[in-house]
Structure formats: C-alpha cells, structure tokens
Amino acid sequence: MTGSRLIARNTMLNVVGQVVPMLAAVVAIPLLIRALGPARFGVLTLAQAAIGYFSLFDLGLGRALTQLVAERLGADRPVDEISEVAWTAMALMLALGVIGAVVLGALTPVIVRRGLNIPPELMHETRIAFYLLAVSLPCVVATAGLRGLLEAHQHFGTANALRVPLAVLTFVGPLAVLPYSTSLIAVTSTLVVARYATFVAHAVVCARRYPELTRESRPRARSVRPLIRTGGWMTVSNVVSPLMSYLDRFLIGGVFPLAVVAYYVTPYELVSRLLILPQAMLAAFFPAFAATFAQNRGRTALLFDSSMRATMLIMFPVLFVLALFAREGLTIWVGPEFAAHGAPVLQWLCVGVFLNALAQAPFAVLQGTGRSDLTAALHVLELPIYIAGLWWLAHRFGLVGVAMAWTIRVAIDTTVLTVLARRQFTLELARGWRVPPATLILVAGIGAASLPSGGSVKVVAALIAATLFSLGAWRFLVSADERTSIRGITDATVLRGPSVP
Secondary structure, eight states: OOOHHHHHHHHHHHHHHHHHHHHHHHHHHHHHHHHHHHHHHHHHHHHHHHHHHHGGGGTTHHHHHHHHHHHHHHTTOOHHHHHHHHHHHHHHHHHHHHHHHHHHHHHHHHIIIIISOOOGGGHHHHHHHHHHHHHTHHHHHHHHHHHHHHHHTTOHHHHHHHHHHHHHHHHHHHHHHTTTOOOHHHHHHHHHHHHHHHHHHHHHHHHHHOGGGSSSOOOOGGGHHHHHHHHHHHHHHHHHHHHHHHHHHHHHHHHSOGGGHHHHHHHHHHHHGGGHHHHHHHHHHHHHHHHHTTTOHHHHHHHHHHHHHHHHHHHHHHHHHHHHTHHHHHHHHHOHHHHHHHHHHHHHHHHHHHHHHHHHHHHHHHHHTTOHHHHHHHHHHHHHHHHHHHHHHHHHHTHHHHHHHHHHHHHHHHHHHHHHHHHHTTTTTTGGGGOHHHHHHHHHHHHHHTSOOOHHHHHHHHHHHHHHHHHHIIIIISOHHHHHHHHHHHHHHHHHOOOOO
C-alpha cells in the first residue's frame, strides 16, 4: 500500500481528477460572468462557498475514516472490524449532514439580509439558492465519507472517476440552463441534482466494490469513540481552516459592492486551482503516512521529504510565470477592465498559493501520524489574528489588502507547520531541511516578478529566474542519489551519440 509506484500512480489519477474540472472552470467562468452578470455570479460563488464550509459538519469523520481503515488494512485486521468502523462513520456523517442542513437553512435569512451586501432585486433568488444548497448538504457530507472509504483502499482511479463528473457539472450544469433562464434558482437546482446523483453513484460503487462490508454490518456504539478521538482534533482544523479560507470572500461581499466580489474570486479560483497538484499528491500520501508511521518511521520521513521537494519543483515555475504575466493573462481570459482590477490581486495570491502548497506536506504528515492536535491549535491561534489583519488591510488597501492578508496568514501557517514537522521528526528529516533557504529565494522571486514592468523586462526576468531556479533546484531539491542517476543517464546518452540511419 505504500510503494513509490503505487503512490505515483495514485497521484497522477488525482491530478487528472482535478485538472479536468479546472479546464471546465476556465471555459465556463467567463461565460457565466457574462450571462449572469457580476452580481449574480458573485452570489453564486458565495453560495457555493457556504455549502463548502457547512459540509465540514462531518466533524473530521471523513478524514478519520480514511486513516482508521487504511491503518487496519495495513495491519491485516479482520474485515468485520473494518466494516463496523465504516458503517458507524457513515451513519454519524449522514446525521451530521442533516443537522448542518437545518442550521444553514435557519441562518439563510440572516446571511442574506445582514451578512451580505445583496442588491434588493436579488434578495429572493439568493434566499432560495441558499435553501436549495442546504438541501444538498446531507449527501455532500455522506459522499465525502464514501470517497474516504475508496481512498483508504487506494482505489483512487474509481474515486476520481466518480469525482470528475460532479466537478464538471458544477460548471457545465449552470451553462446548460442559461439559454432558458438566468435565475439563480434554476442555476442552483442543477448543482443540487448533480450532488445527489453523485452520492447515489458513490453508494452503488462502494456496495459492489466492497460487498464484504455490507454483509451483516451495522453501526455500533463501540466504534464511535475511536472515530471521535481520531477526528476530534481534525474537526477543529476542518472548521477553522476553511473558515479562514472562505472569510476573505464573505468579507468582500459584506464590505464592498457585490459586483466587486468577482474581481477577487475569479483570480482566486484561477490560482487556487493550482493547489490540486500538491493536494492530489498528498491525498495519495495520506493513507501511506497512516500505514507506515507505526511500523517504519524512516519510510514515513522519506515519503514526507519526497513530497516537499516535488511540491517545490512543480509549483514554482508555474506560479512565477503566472505572477509575471498576470495582467496579460487576465486580459486575454476575461478582458482588460477585469484585468486592471484583478491582476494585483492575482500577483499577491500567487505568493500565497506557493506557500500554501508547501504547507500541504507538513499538514498531512502531522495529521496522518496522529498529531492533529498541533495543527488544530495552530489554526485556533491564527483565526483572531487573521480576522483583525484581514479587516484592517481590506479597509486600507481594498481588494489587494484582502489578498495581502490571506498571503500573510498562509506564510505564518506554512512556517509554523514546517517547524512542527521538523521537531516531530528531527533525526529522520535532517537532510531534507536544507530547503528553507531555497524557499525564501523562490518567494522573493515571485514577489519581484509581481512588480509592473515592460514586456521585454519580464522576459529577461523570467530567463534569470529560470536559471537561478534550475541551479537552486539541482543543489537543494534533487537528492545526491537522484543527481547520480541523472548524470548516469546523461553520460550514457552522450556516449551513445546520435543514431545513424
């Protein structure tokens, strides 16, 4: 379950499962903005953010289910024990999803009237849209549990085959109804139908794939305690961390005119989608962390080190180019007026997303090895500081200030998680921790690239950055064994020379 090839295969499956929806988003978002208008599109994004946050009513049980099942599979525990844990978790998650739906429904009038700056003509549509999405919450939470069961068994191909249609329908569904209606009620209805169809598909697949889990199995009270104990601290992070992720958009909706939300959300959606790469990788690593830690901590440390280095190698080039050509890219994608407002936001968010990508590995390894209490405590401490900083910077610098606050918060989060992971595995990770100086250089490079300049200057900056990054990556991010292998391949190619027909 923890072989390098299997993890690499699962990572690629996760990437494909995330890239396809991202491509759908790139095509659909400009069309939705033009058809719905900035105000309606802003409401739609806020409603989806609300359902995303309230789906955390699973109280960490989805993540706990993955960890406990993976741990038991690695130890060859009896099927009855695994089945009992799975059924108990699913029953709890379904009940919590219903509670979350009731809470969201009860809070909807307050959110719409007082929490958000909704234009009067959109009040009715917005309220109904929130109610409709609340109805979908139980199946959203239950689907997360079924997906966790698939991932615990390392069946990432099946999990992604089920995930992709829902993610694509999130964008294609609204587009399909636009010729008939631009009402938020019609658009949101397509999202609800897609979510319930996805839940049914997950349930059918799991029942057929794991028939042994459906025979004479039912929830049991004795399995509640290990689930709650494992998911308890995860719950804190799962509630507070997404709150900090969504808080920026809700603050914009409450402080600025609703049409302005799109100037922030669109760059955020664009650049945050790049997190699919480290998240896809760490989703594959998480059950491996859980399975190896008890028996082979050296293997856990090796997996962690590899994930950190791979994240830096993948993310920096993409984000550097995106920050450097932010205005030009947005102009082509959504137009010059939109780019004028969104480019500075995008440049700041590029820095934040790079740091957030680096945080994925220490976060996953701490939770996967039983130290979710550390991540939870960190997020609780961050929350009030972030709220204060977000409010002050938003009022002082507008949308750019919101992006600055998010980036600063992520920088703190990444730094502390890195230190905690280092202290947790000091001996095993000694070699891998030569990379922080390189991290600082890369972040500084992204910041320098964000400065406005002419096209020729940007091209020169890109070439210089590519050279420095290549040298730094070879020295800090490629291990000695990997350098030896690369040299061997290169030497063999040179000695063989070009083939003669």
